[in-house]
Amino acid sequence: MPELPEVEVTRRGVAPYLDGKVVVGVALRAEGLRWPFPADLAGKITGRTIRAVKRRGKYLLLEFDHGTLIVHLGMSGHLQILPLSAPVKKHDHFDLVLEDKLMRLNDPRRFGAVLWHERGKGAAESHVLLSSLGVEPLGTEFSGKLLYRNTRNRKSAIKQVLLSGRIVVGVGNIYASESLFQAGINPETPANRIGLARYERLAQAIRSILTTAIEQGGSTLRDFSDPDGRPGYFQNSRFVYDRAGQPCLICGNTISQIRQGQRSTFFCANCQK
Ligand code: ZN
Helix, strand or coil: CCCHHHHHHHHHHHHHHHCCCECCEEEECCCECCCECCCCHHHHHCCCECCEEEEECCEEEEEECCEEEEEECCCCCEEEEEECCCCCCCCEEEEEECCCEEEEEECCCCCCEEEEEEHHHCCHHHCCCCCCCCECCCCCCCCHHHHHHCCCCCCCEHHHHHHHCCCECCCCHHHHHHHHHHHCCCCCCEHHHCCHHHHHHHHHHHHHHHHHHHHHHHHHCCCCCCCCCCCCCCCCCCCCCCCCCCECCCCCCECEEEEECCEEEEECCCCCC
């Protein structure tokens, strides 16, 4: 599933092709994805200029003067910039057609989304899917203090609190395990039992790990218009994730695997207290 770093790399990859460009049309090859496509989407955005390509959590926001096209990649979505003559393949459900290129969404499992938020209803961030998201992990609001303040009444395990995305977005399963390892925090620790100093370390770890993943994704993806160009995210930098039974790279202790809320968690019981 595309995580925040993949979505950010996608944003950086497609933005140069979309910024300031006029939409010539759209192609819809399904009723919709997770939800139906917006009614009369072509009428809404044809002839209009894309003013900016932003991201909130895992949502891409294509801003127009009169509203925002919200795009989510779901479980299996992938955006490409292609020539106008590019042949249509299976699962190519949505094209945003520009004068000289098109942006195509391929999504085999169709859990992605293409939605429209009218400017008159307020900022895109007030959309029902976006309004309850936690802060951006790479933004200025995120800090150890924020984690500390928002967990004083939270008895759930810290790993679950991170995954919920309600305090901070974008810390998916891999990144939660890795951040907690880097910060030396056992993933089962109740969130309200972690002090400010440890939360400062955790916030720093989250920033650093997500930044590294974005840099690696960006560097392995030479050209976003390359149809076969899919980056390998964060595969060579994992200390614990998917390493059950192998020795900890720091202390040599065996890496443990447990289940938390249907998801696998990996950690070193010696390095993480
Ligand atoms: Zn260890």
